[in-house]
Amino acid sequence: MAKSRADIEADVRDVLVDALGVDEDDVVSTATLKGDLGAESIDYLDIVFRLEKKFSTPEKPFKIAQGELFPENLMTDPSLVEAGKVTAKGIALLKEKVPHVDVSDFEKDPQITKLPNFFTVKSLCDFVERKLGA
Amino acid sequence: MRWMWIDRVIAFEPRKRLVAVKNVSLAEEHLHQHFAAQGALPPCPVMPNSLILEGMAQTAGILVGSVHDFREKVVLAKVVSAVIERDINPGETIRYDAVLERMDDMGASTVGTVDRFSFADNAWAPVGRIELMFSHLDQNRAGTEFPEENFVFGENFRTLLEGAGLRKAGVSSAG
Incomplete structure (x- = not known):
């Protein structure tokens, strides 16, 4: 079954909390990764790896090519x-x-x-x- | 001179896993300061957690470096998490078991467990878990030029890599 927008938002929030060590409440839709959540260069790679893991399924791998997201x-x-x-x-x-x-x-x-x-x-x-x- | 915090590579599965050990000895001077006697408190030599982290970084770093035959300059970029739940004392052996989770041109992530062997217990016991991220320096240079020579896997790693059969004897790091 396809993930709803709310599911996606919750999963993205989990990824950012784990990758950036930020508070769940700070991960709001308008927050910028760098300015508001303090992401540094290596964090972007961490986020890419975590998104791949989070959204991959055995049937459909979620693979992000370099430059595709950032x-x-x-x-x-x-x-x-x-x-x-x-x-x-x-x-x-x-x-x-x-x-x-x-x-x-x-x-x-x-x-x-x-x-x-x-x-x-x-x-x-x-x-x-x-x-x-x- | 780079400070080596692993003594030997004991298992290697290419692109997958690398295991290394370190024997902790009272001959290591830092243990006399960590922690020295203080007032009524006796000395308490334990392996510093920061150096346990470095040991895992070297173990996992070799694993990551081996994927491209040590051509990439692999540097520790992020300690994602590190949990150390037990002291390691002189006379004990540390085992670092690093698994490659994910890798691309820019870098890699690894997950590793730390165990210690105690002769007093005659058994291995879990110490902690460390997740790391490595960056391939030349792929993330952001305008900075680095030397051609691979200073990450330089001469100091030679004994380790050759001993584990990861690099042929006599092949220099620049080659």
């Missing part, structure tokens, strides 16, 4: 970032590759260093929901 090496091409800002081409690529991240506000001032501020708990839930439904 666009870590997506922005290395010079045509995507100019003077620290993500170009229009870069924004288009983000929308295509990481649709679970809402970049509508990011677009207004697309400084690459601010991109992690747009990764929220909701982004993770959207990602899982979309991937499970695929």
Whole structure:
């Protein structure tokens, strides 16, 4: 049986509590992984591994490819970032590759260093929901 | 000189599991400080938990490094959890049993158990459980360049790796 949105949110909350050592109450939909929950670089890999484990079933493995959830090496091409800002081409690529991240506000001032501020708990839930439904 | 906190690799299943042991000796100077006599309290030499953690990190690190034949610079990135529930005393042997949970280009996660053999009890007893995450340094460099030479699995690991048959004798770390 397919997981409901509430099930997915509860499972994502468990993953974040375990990976980041945060309080369950702090894991709200709008919380950002970096700013609000204190995620550091290696935590993203930890989160990926834990999501895979949490949502895999014997019938359907839940495997997350590199760059599929977090666009870590997506922005290395010079045509995507100019003077620290993500170009229009870069924004288009983000929308295509990481649709679970809402970049509508990011677009207004697309400084690459601010991109992690747009990764929220909701982004993770959207990602899982979309991937499970695929 | 890197401080080695395991003495020997005793079991190895490629990409899966690695087991190492360490004999704890009163000749190790840190045990005289951990803990020295204080006032009426007698000395109490016990293996520091931080070094038990390092022993597991070296055991699991070799397991992770072996997957790519020690070409990756494998560094401890995160102690996910560490529970140590029993002291380890001089004259006892520590066994680190590390299992590779998950691995990709960026890094790996491991789960390990720590046991100790006590001659007083003539038996192994569980000590704790340690979950770790390792990063492949060159895949996560974030603009930082590291030396070509693999300083992680350098000369200090040579005896261990060659003794366990994980690396052929005479092959240098840079090779």
